[in-house]
Amino acid sequence: MSSNERAQQLRISEIFYSLQGESRSVGWPTVFIRLTGCPLRCNYCDTEYAFTGGESIAIESILEQVAQFGAHHVCVTGGEPLAQKGCLKLLTELCDLGYETSLETSGALDISTVDERVVRVVDVKTPDSGESSRNLLENLQYLTARDQLKFVICSREDYEWSRSIIAEHKLSERCEILFSPIHEAQDPTELAEWILEDRLHVRFQLQLHKLLWRETQGR
Ligand code: SF4
Numbered sequence: 269m270s271s272n273e274r275a276q277q278l279r280i281s282e283i284f285y286s287l288q289g290e291s292r293s294v295g296w297p298t299v300f301i302r303l304t305g306c307p308l309r310c311n312y313c314d315t316e317y318a319f320t321g322g323e324s325i326a327i328e329s330i331l332e333q334v335a336q337f338g339a340h341h342v343c344v345t346g347g348e349p350l351a352q353k354g355c356l357k358l359l360t361e362l363c364d365l366g367y368e369t370s371l372e373t374s375g376a377l378d379i380s381t382v383d384e385r386v387v388r389v390v391d392v393k394t395p396d397s398g399e400s401s402r403n404l405l406e407n408l409q410y411l412t413a414r415d416q417l418k419f420v421i422c423s424r425e426d427y428e429w430s431r432s433i434i435a436e437h438k439l440s441e442r443c444e445i446l447f448s449p450i451h452e453a454q455d456p457t458e459l460a461e462w463i464l465e466d467r468l469h470v471r472f473q474l475q476l477h478k479l480l481w482r483e484t485q486g487r
Contacts, residue, residue, distance in 0.1 A: 276326065276327050276354045276357060277324040277325060277326055277327075277354070278303060278324070278325060278327065278330065278352055278354045278355065278358060279303065279304040279305065279322045279323070279324055279325075279352060280301065280302065280303060280304060280322050280323055280324075280325045280330065281302040281303065281304045281315075281317065281318040281321065281322040281346075281347065282300070282302045282318075282322075282485070282486055283299065283300065283301050283302070283330065283333050283334065284299070284300050284302075284486040284487070285297065285298070285299050285300075285337045285339065286298065286300060286477060286481075286486070286487050287476060287477065287480070288341060288343060288476075289475045289476040289477030289478065289480075290389075290418070290446070290448060290473055290475050290476065290477075291370065291372075291387075291389045291416055291418070291446065291473075292387070292416060292444060293341055293343075293368070293370060293387070294473065294476055295476065296340070296341045297339050297340075297341065298339060298341040298342065298343050299334045299337045299339045299341070299342045299343070300342075300343050300345055301330060301334065301342065301343070301344050301345070301349075301358070302315070302318055302345050302346060302347065303318075303322075303344065303345070303346045303347050303348075303349040303351075303352055303355060304318055304319075304320065304321060304322030304346075304347055304352075305318070305319065305320070305322075305346070305347050305348065305351050305352065306318070306319055306346055306347040306348040306351065306374070307348060307351055307376065307377075307402075308348065308374050308376055308393070308399045308402055309398070309399065310393065310397040310398060310399050311396065311397055311398045311422075312396075312397065312420065312422065312450050312451075312453070314451075315346070315347065317485065318346060318347040319347065327354065327357060327358050327361060330358065331361060331362070331365065334362070334367075339367075340367065340368055341367065341368045341369075341370070342362050342367040342368070342369050342370075343369075343370045343371075343372060344358065344359060344362070344369070344370070344371050344372070345371075345372040346372070346373075346374075348373060348374045348376065348377060349371060349372070349373060350371075350373050350377040350378070350379070350382075351377065355371075356381055356382065356383070359371060359382060359383050359386050360383045363383050363385040363386060368387075369383075369385065369386050369387070370386065370387040370388075370389055371386050371387070371388050371389065372389045372391075373388065373389070373390055373391065374391050374393065374399075374402070375390045375391040375392055375393060375402075375403050375404060375407060375417075376393070376399070376402040376403065376404055377404065378404065378406075378407065379407050379410055380407075380410045387414055387415060387416070388411070388414075388415040388416070389415070389416045389418055389446075390407060390411065390415065390416070390417050390418065391417075391418050391419075391420070392417055392418070392419050392430070392433060394419060394420065394421065394422060394426040394429055394430055395425060395426060395429055396422035396423050396425065396426045396450075397420065397422070400429075405437075408437055408439065408442065411439075411442050411443040412442075412443060413442075413443055413444075414443075415443045415444075416443060416444045416445070416446055417439060417442075417443055417444070417445050417446065418445075418446040418448060419445070419446065419447050419448070419470075420448050420449075420450055421447055421448065421449050421450065421454050421459055422450045422453055422454055423454060424462075426454075427447075427459065427462055430447070431466065431468065434468070434470070440469040440470070444471060445469070445470040445471065446470065446471050446473055447459065447463060447468075447470045447471070447472050447473070448472075448473050448474070448475065449474070451475060451478050456472075456474055459472065460472050
């Protein structure tokens with residue numbers, strides 16, 4: 269990366285160290301880089317504070333801050349991180365430095381140009397999110413066994429809709445599928461039982477950080 273690219277600024281809401289609360293890396297100490305801004309407005313969004321504000325920071329300085337935590341895992345999240353062009357450069361630089369790098373993205377923006385070393389955790393927005401019309405289904409063709417598709421389930425209707433999408437696009441053959449009940453709205457036990465009854469090849473998960481720290485920002 270040239271010095272010009274390292275000087276490129278990204279708008280950052282927060283950089284913090286916590287345990288990864290979801291996905292295949294759940295439980296690992298991880299540095300989170302939360303980029304500001306998101307073009308979606310999901311009904312259940314728990315990071316509305318990241319829609320605006322933040323601070324413009326050069327990629328070089330972001331990397332210096334990340335290094336201070338001495339972690340092996342780094343997660344680039346938002347907001348919607350891919351809404352900022354420089355996100356792609358940040359991801360590549362993190363991979364070059366040897367971090368196990370993941371990206372959490374809404375599924376509404378093109379993922380095809382993300383560095384192939386990055387683990388992409390891509391949402392499929394369900395009807396109850398209010399944003400299912402934003403799903404960019406072209407993204408599905410780029411997913412590999414390294415990646416994960418995440419469905420946040422708010423209701424039985426969401427569950428059935430998700431089950432149909434998985435069958436229609438044969439998604440279980442493509443990558444790991446995560447089903448996560450919306451915190452304090454969808455009963456987790458009920459969702460677990462639906463999955464077992466239907467013999468679905470999906471991975472159930474609870475958001476670990478919410479069990480440990482509830483809604484505390486920066487955790
Ligand atoms: S995509 Fe994520 S950050 Fe954006 S509104 Fe939805 S839940 Fe919030």
